[in-house]
Amino acid sequence: MSGPDCIDINVATAEEIDAHPALKGHGFEIVRYREERGRYDALRQLEEVPGLTGKVAGLDGIVRFG
Template sequence: MIDINTASAEEIDAVPELQGHGFEVVRYRDERGRFDALRQLEEVPGLAGKIDGLEAVVRIG
């Protein structure tokens, strides 16, 4: 389980469902601030429609 608000790009890429998106998640977080809800990951380029099931491996801290 990773905290999407503190994880590095490498840690995010280690999650199979997010592999290849770590850089974009971190960039989005740096530009817009912390995530308040998992659904906000849908706004990250390349992740729209791909967050189903992530609540088992990602937490918002």
């Protein structure tokens, strides 16, 4: 799913991620995880990002994996 509020977390900077209200404050960790482990392929991978465990259920439609 994509839309004007949808963000590609495989290319977005930490600042771009933090600019999205649902992801505010998680940009650094999302980018760090991506740099250490590679591209995101599925929403479930965000569960492994510190601070997002148990909080990803509402993110489908907000993030995409381009």
